[in-house]
Amino acid sequence: MCGIVGYIGERDVVDVLLDGMRRMEYRGYDSAGMALLDGDRFEVVREIGRVAELEKVVLGRGLTGRLGIGHTRWATHGGVTVENAHPQSDGSGRFVLVHNGIIENYLDLKEELEAQGDQFLSQTDTEVVVHYLARLYSGDMLQALVELQKRLRGSYALVILRRDDPDGFFCVRRGSPLVLGSGEGENFCVSDVAALLPYTRKVLYLEEGDIAQVSRGGLRIWDEEGTVKVPPVHEVDWDVSMVDKGGYSHFMLKEINEQGAVVRSSLKGRIEGGRVDLSDELQWTAETVASWRSLHIVACGTSYYASLVAERALSRWTDLDVRVDIASEYRHRTVRTDAKTLAVFVSQSGETADTIAAQRVARGLGAHCLAITNVRGSTLAREVHDTLLLKAGPEIGVAATKTFMGQMSVLYLLALYLGRLRGGITAAEESRLVEELNQLPYKVEATVAREESLSELARIYAERRDFLFLGRGYSFPVALEGALKLKEISYVHAEGYAAGEMKHGPIALLDEKVPVITVIPRDSLYEKTLSNILEAKARKSPIIALGTDGDDLLKSYADHIITVPWTDEAFTPFLTVIPLQLFAYHVAKRRGCDIDKPRNLAKSVTVE
Incomplete structure (x- = not known):
């Protein structure tokens, strides 16, 4: 989950x-470091x-240069110390490198090296x-990296400087993301596209x-066996303003x-025309869609809660057998998945x-897998x-908000599209729902505008140490997400x-x-749900009710009332989650917490 950046060019590398590193600090902020190559x-x-x-x-040291690598760390192996910060170097001082990921067999490798006399700091x-x-390097860097990958087990993104190579650096990627940036007389390697936006929109994604060899003159890429590759160059459509606070x-x-x-x-x-059409993005035939019997949605964290919300919509509008699973559980148990399954994987970062x-x-x-x-x-x-993009733009805050909305x-949209293709929803009902869907952006903005309350x-409640969030139906996953936001940043x-489980x-x-x-x-x-409020009230708990505009009945049940505009029951999570996000934000602010970089967390969980 660490953030890596490498650069060679005419700019000041520092x-x-x-x-x-600042733009990727949400990936880890326990420690930070950089290495510059100045001559030899x-x-x-x-x-x-x-x-x-x-x-x-x-x-303070007045460092400068044109070639270097940097790293912001989320600690895995070893505590938060200067000795454990990156870059790390070999005993002879020929190499320095930065690393994102986990090497699973590092203890075996360490014992092997110690037996040969290596000492570790x-x-x-x-x-x-x-x-x-x-140990592997004997003059051919490419061959050494091919051999290195054969010895390593786990996930890694490596960026490596060699003391006798002032012309650039090498990168290796397996399991952890690395993106190359192509510029005029300068080139980059980063963990996240957001770090490239001030400099270039042309990127190459390593498989x-x-x-990769990154030099001032260009980029060279090989596969794990050392065979030359020519991957496509992509043009990023994000704007640099998207990664600024904007006031x-x-x-x-x-x-x-x-x-x-x-x-x-x-x-x-x-x-x-009053209906959802994803045919430009999903080249699905009627026969393929009709062949599916089950739909699995797999995700982690906030993405999992967005999936739980969608499970209810998919069950309402389609005849598919829908199940939602946590990715770390799904991957390690026996699952009944075959060609009759549409498997949907939800991840903000895709990493x-x-x-x-x-x-x-x-x-x-x-x-059949959809991202x-x-x-x-x-x-x-x-x-x-297949892939459906959120089109949300980069999200920098560690606690996901706008990407939950995008997911x-x-x-x-997928639920309504499948509902029509499988005959689970009438044209009139789809038209009604689509009309309400089109109104949601305005209702979302009206809800955000109620921040002051x-x-x-x-x-009133910033110093409380415990909260219980309750909800039923579509509101149950919203309660889970509200509790998560408060935990994450406060x-x-x-x-x-x-x-309904409160009494259990x-x-x-x-x-x-x-x-x-x-x-x-x-x-x-x-x-x-009103009856559950009464049960909590009877135990003297302060009640905060998150209801709908015009619901006067809640006044006799709750100590505090927050309301959102009316919408169809299926769309209520789009509105009710916003006050919970804002409540968590303002509690964290009053408690003096680091809201964008909460302790022990990172934006993208790229290690197991």
């Missing part, structure tokens, strides 16, 4: 590395903490890799096992405010390790049969629960110190 001498600087701490040291698997590379105090708040535009963008070009591994399992068993992701050239998007939008609510214990355990926790946030729009389960 400026490029620091800028790239390495300048290596490493610091504990954020990129800003590294910047102070680098600028860190607890990292990364230092083992650079030592092993030094599994690829080896907001935090990226999270900016991204919450962008959610109306995200829904609008997700729908654009996919609705025609989530467990989701990619689950996709490989399903595809290996014959399933729903925000990144066109991601590993997941390249490996599946729901695309999953709902959430700030006041956060003032470090407050919060549990999301199906309201959680009710024992309730008292006047535990607020209960109940998601209760005017839907088919409204009266049942």
